[in-house]
Amino acid sequence: MSITIKQSFTPIRVGRHTLPNRLVMAPMTRSRAEFDGTPGDLAAEYYAQRASVGLIVTEGTQPSDDGQGYLATPGIYTSKHIAGWKKVTEAVHDNGSHIFIQMMHAGRMSHPDNTVHHRQGVAPSAIAPGTQTFTATGLRDVPTPRALTTEEVRQTVADFRFAARAAILAGADGVEIHGANGYLVQQFLASNANTRRDEYGGSIENRARFAIEVAAAIAEEIGADRTAIRLSPGSALNGIDEGVEGPALYRYLVAELSKLGLAYVHIMHSGNEQLLGDIRKLWKQALILNRPGRPRDQIGSDIASGLADLEAYGAMVLANPDFVARLKTGAPMNEADRGSFFGGTAQGYTDYPALNAVSFA
Numbered sequence: 001m002s003i004t005i006k007q008s009f010t011p012i013r014v015g016r017h018t019l020p021n022r023l024v025m026a027p028m029t030r031s032r033a034e035f036d037g038t039p040g041d042l043a044a045e046y047y048a049q050r051a052s053v054g055l056i057v058t059e060g061t062q063p064s065d066d067g068q069g070y071l072a073t074p075g076i077y078t079s080k081h082i083a084g085w086k087k088v089t090e091a092v093h094d095n096g097s098h099i100f101i102q103m104m105h106a107g108r109m110s111h112p113d114n115t116v117h118h119r120q121g122v123a124p125s126a127i128a129p130g131t132q133t134f135t136a137t138g139l140r141d142v143p144t145p146r147a148l149t150t151e152e153v154r155q156t157v158a159d160f161r162f163a164a165r166a167a168i169l170a171g172a173d174g175v176e177i178h179g180a181n182g183y184l185v186q187q188f189l190a191s192n193a194n195t196r197r198d199e200y201g202g203s204i205e206n207r208a209r210f211a212i213e214v215a216a217a218i219a220e221e222i223g224a225d226r227t228a229i230r231l232s233p234g235s236a237l238n239g240i241d242e243g244v245e246g247p248a249l250y251r252y253l254v255a256e257l258s259k260l261g262l263a264y265v266h267i268m269h270s271g272n273e274q275l276l277g278d279i280r281k282l283w284k285q286a287l288i289l290n291r292p293g294r295p296r297d298q299i300g301s302d303i304a305s306g307l308a309d310l311e312a313y314g315a316m317v318l319a320n321p322d323f324v325a326r327l328k329t330g331a332p333m334n335e336a337d338r339g340s341f342f343g344g345t346a347q348g349y350t351d352y353p354a355l356n357a358v359s360f361a
């Protein structure tokens with residue numbers, strides 16, 4: 001085992017919790033929840049299989065029915081959701097890991113065919129992303145959303161707070177706000193998705209307000225040391241364009257969020273190394289870094305260089321329930337099967353082979 005990767009196996013304090021190692025399962029939507037948003041029967045097994053990582057961040061989970069964007073995604077705002085998630089959190093804890101539920105409000109990245117209520121999506125402004133999405137009836141244009149009123153924006157902040165409490169009642173160790181990848185929180189940040197004229201639009205401070213209010217409300221509800229946020233500065237996913245002022249916006253946002261004393265910030269990094277270095281300096285708590293497509297031989301190098309405290313991996317953990325054992329033993333990794341990422345049952349979900357017991361020795 002290289003010196004570089006060895007540092008990934010040392011414990012670390014993250015907010016209220018001490019994690020046994022610094023490897024994180026990145027949040028991944030799997031679209032296998034029940035119709036009403038209760039996690040599916042196999043979810044507990046799926047997450048428990050992957051509990052050798054220090055922290056599991058769950059698939060994006062809607063804090064309200066308006067927050068749903070994709071088919072069969074779970075929610076965390078009813079007593080049935082809580083009971084379903086309880087099985088998942090207990091299974092993960094029994095297997096020695098920690099679990100944060102990722103709170104994802106899809107905003108305009110929603111389609112009426114994908115939700116139980118079939119309503120138009122909601123967003124900062126009535127601007128369609130100009131992209132397509134998978135629905136029950138095939139690939140469709142994402143429709144123009146309805147702009148939230150100021151009062152509804154405040155209600156949405158309250159929905160996040162309510163859902164965070166529900167996550168804790170379900171036994172989660174904390175909540176990660178999905179502020180990345182072009183969903184509601186990032187729609188507020190980006191001037192091409194947010195043309196509001198109230199206090200949630202216009203200046204950098206105003207566009208950052210929603211993210212900060214959501215984080216502050218959740219922190220007040222469940223403790224800052226159990227509250228986290230994921231950001232993807234500069235990402236163009238889902239029709240987002242943050243323009244030339246993007247880096248300035250993130251420097252402001254990260255500095256403000258850091259004052260709240262959150263458990264961690266999770267950066268899905270897509271290119272601006274200078275900004276990443278600035279974020280590292282501005283952020284006073286733990287930093288999780290996810291570099292999409294990071295090859296195996298570079299795992300641990302951002303921890304070793306001091307740029308990150310933890311590293312998150314998505315597809316590799318999805319395909320390798322025993323990701324940590326494979327890293328430790330140098331065993332080869334299974335390849336992820338993209339065809340079974342979204343929807344379906346056990347195939348491509350809980351049936352990825354683990355190393356046999358002999359290889360672990």
Ligand SMILES: Cc1cc2nc3c(=O)[nH]c(=O)nc-3n(C[C@H](O)[C@H](O)[C@H](O)COP(=O)(O)O)c2cc1C
Binds near residue numbers: 058060313
């Ligand atoms: C099947 C799948 C579903 C994903 N769903 C989410 C999600 O719900 N929330 C999120 O923040 N990112 C999501 N992502 C992005 C991953 O968290 C991660 O950033 C991405 O896969 C790049 O990391 P990797 O190369 O290690 O997989 C998803 C990725 C995949 C492959």
